[in-house]
Amino acid sequence: MRLPALFLCALIGLGTVQAAPERPRDMVEQSAEVVLTTLVKRRAEFRADAGKLEAFMLEQLEQTFDHQYSARLVLGRHSRGVNAETIDAFAHALLANLMRRYGKAMLDFDPNVDVKVLSETPLRDGKLMRVATELARADGAPVPVDYMVRQVDGSWKIFDVLVEGVSYVQTYRNQFEEQLRNQTLDQVIAGLRNGSVNVGG
Amino acid sequence: MDPSMSAAEVRVSWHRERVLPVAICALVVLLSACSGRALRGEGAELANGPTTAEERAALDPWEPSNRRMHEFNRRLDRRVMKPVARGYVKVVPRPVRQGVTNLFDNLQEPIVALNLLVQGHGQKATESGFRFLLNSTVGLAGIFDVASAGKVPEYRADFGQTFALWGWQRSRYLVLPVFGPSSVRDGFARVVNSQVSPINTVGTRKLGPGAGVLYGITSRAAALPNEAFAENAADEYLLLRDVYFQRRGCQIRDCSQEVPDYELPDELGVPASDITPDDGP
Numbered sequence: 001m002r003l004p005a006l007f008l009c010a011l012i013g014l015g016t017v018q019a020a021p022e023r024p025r026d027m028v029e030q031s032a033e034v035v036l037t038t039l040v041k042r043r044a045e046f047r048a049d050a051g052k053l054e055a056f057m058l059e060q061l062e063q064t065f066d067h068q069y070s071a072r073l074v075l076g077r078h079s080r081g082v083n084a085e086t087i088d089a090f091a092h093a094l095l096a097n098l099m100r101r102y103g104k105a106m107l108d109f110d111p112n113v114d115v116k117v118l119s120e121t122p123l124r125d126g127k128l129m130r131v132a133t134e135l136a137r138a139d140g141a142p143v144p145v146d147y148m149v150r151q152v153d154g155s156w157k158i159f160d161v162l163v164e165g166v167s168y169v170q171t172y173r174n175q176f177e178e179q180l181r182n183q184t185l186d187q188v189i190a191g192l193r194n195g196s197v198n199v200g201g
Numbered sequence: 202m203d204p205s206m207s208a209a210e211v212r213v214s215w216h217r218e219r220v221l222p223v224a225i226c227a228l229v230v231l232l233s234a235c236s237g238r239a240l241r242g243e244g245a246e247l248a249n250g251p252t253t254a255e256e257r258a259a260l261d262p263w264e265p266s267n268r269r270m271h272e273f274n275r276r277l278d279r280r281v282m283k284p285v286a287r288g289y290v291k292v293v294p295r296p297v298r299q300g301v302t303n304l305f306d307n308l309q310e311p312i313v314a315l316n317l318l319v320q321g322h323g324q325k326a327t328e329s330g331f332r333f334l335l336n337s338t339v340g341l342a343g344i345f346d347v348a349s350a351g352k353v354p355e356y357r358a359d360f361g362q363t364f365a366l367w368g369w370q371r372s373r374y375l376v377l378p379v380f381g382p383s384s385v386r387d388g389f390a391r392v393v394n395s396q397v398s399p400i401n402t403v404g405t406r407k408l409g410p411g412a413g414v415l416y417g418i419t420s421r422a423a424a425l426p427n428e429a430f431a432e433n434a435a436d437e438y439l440l441l442r443d444v445y446f447q448r449r450g451c452q453i454r455d456c457s458q459e460v461p462d463y464e465l466p467d468e469l470g471v472p473a474s475d476i477t478p479d480d481g482p
Contacts, residue, residue, distance in 0.1 A: 068476055069466070069476050072466045072476055073463050073465070076463075076464040076469075077469060079469070080470065080471060084476075087475075118457065119458070121458040123458075123460050130457065130459070132457035132458075136354075140349075141356055146457060148461070160461065162451075164451065164452075165448050165451025167461045169463065170461055170462060170463075171440070171444060173464075175434060175436075175440060176435075177254075178436050179435050
């Protein structure tokens with residue numbers, strides 16, 4: 001399983017709760033369950049039609065992923081002074097790029113995994129929360145997957161995923177840092193859209 | 202060594218017994234780390250605790266030579282390792298490949314148990330030892346992973362982690378030939394591992410270098426699904442270094458209660474009105 005695909009999978013897993021529960025750990029537990037069963041149930045359908053898979057992923061992400069905040073963190077200091085619309089354009093261009101390239105890999109994800117919430121830790125005076133989970137697999141050692149969440153208008157929203165300690169935000173921030181040295185943010189967004197800029201990781 | 206052997210025979214024998222297996226083992230196993238087998242949590246040796254990009258860069262004083270080694274590894278992988286691994290996946294049926302992987306995993310299990318033990322995880326070490334007993338007997342020398350089927354948990358532990366716990370926390374980044382991202386500590390740990398791991402002592406020495414080659418091929422094959430990982434990265438070397446440090450850091454210390462190294466918008470002076478999520482896409 002590729003790292004970007006795992007990032008995607010974890011992000012989408014979080015987005016599947018209809019009514020956001022009070023506690024982040026409940027959100028993680030319930031949503032992971034929903035996304036895994038959906039991927040199994042609709043696997044054939046998704047495999048035949050990438051558009052449907054993409055729509056499903058977007059729908060899930062919209063519910064609990066904090067695009068704006070996450071994108072600001074990915075851009076780091078380059079987000080200073082940038083208006084919300086541009087951040088939003090960047091956030092969506094990045095997600096679409098990831099989905100186009102790694103979406104299908106999600107279908108290879110072994111559904112026989114068990115998500116176990118290990119701990120939730122309030123950080124920065126309770127403004128942020130880190131939910132530590134473990135993906136237990138039928139074959140192989142468990143994979144630690146942690147979620148960084150923050151409270152927005154009363155519900156918890158995810159803004160980063162860490163797979164085996166590797167942060168989605170940090171990994172992409174370091175990559176865009178390189179690109180933004182030679183290009184403007186608008187050029188990077190355009191590149192993400194037309195595929196001339198791709199992100200590994 | 203048999204004293205009746207001619208010098209040439211001695212040389213050949215020595216070559217067979219020591220150099221080849223070690224070299225091949227190294228060649229084979231390390232690829233896993235550089236090509237993302239990391240994700241499966243197997244075989245990869247990562248480590249250290251630098252948490253910011255600056256600290257990571259400071260731990261790479263040998264960047265020029267590391268970059269050259271990275272390029273060498275890439276070329277070697279493209280020309281040799283990857284094609285061979287692809288062929289292996291194509292030719293050998295999945296159940297057989299799984300059996301081979303299980304066999305090597307089982308051979309490494311005593312080392313995992315040993316490291317868990319000296320790291321102070323008595324319970325996990327016991328479970329790991331039990332896995333080894335179960336798989337070595339009922340699992341027919343480890344070909345079948347009956348322990349996992351029986352829900353005996355699997356853990357990962359290596360000498361690099363142990364050395365870090367013993368105080369060797371920060372170690373310079375070092376790209377190893379064939380094996381890729383590592384550090385002085387983890388490279389040293391790899392040498393120790395190669396001397397005591399049954400993969401070498403039992404597998405390679407008894408069965409010949411073929412076992413080492415096979416181990417390498419299985420490791421590389423396991424990483425095949427991850428190969429798009431670093432594709433198109435703005436700077437692949439930096440990406441791999443970054444991922445190495447992040448991942449290894451969390452294998453050495455418990456980072457489940459830390460805030461990752463973010464530049465938070467409020468710390469950058471971005472007004473809260475600018476970071477409120479809008480209505481979505």
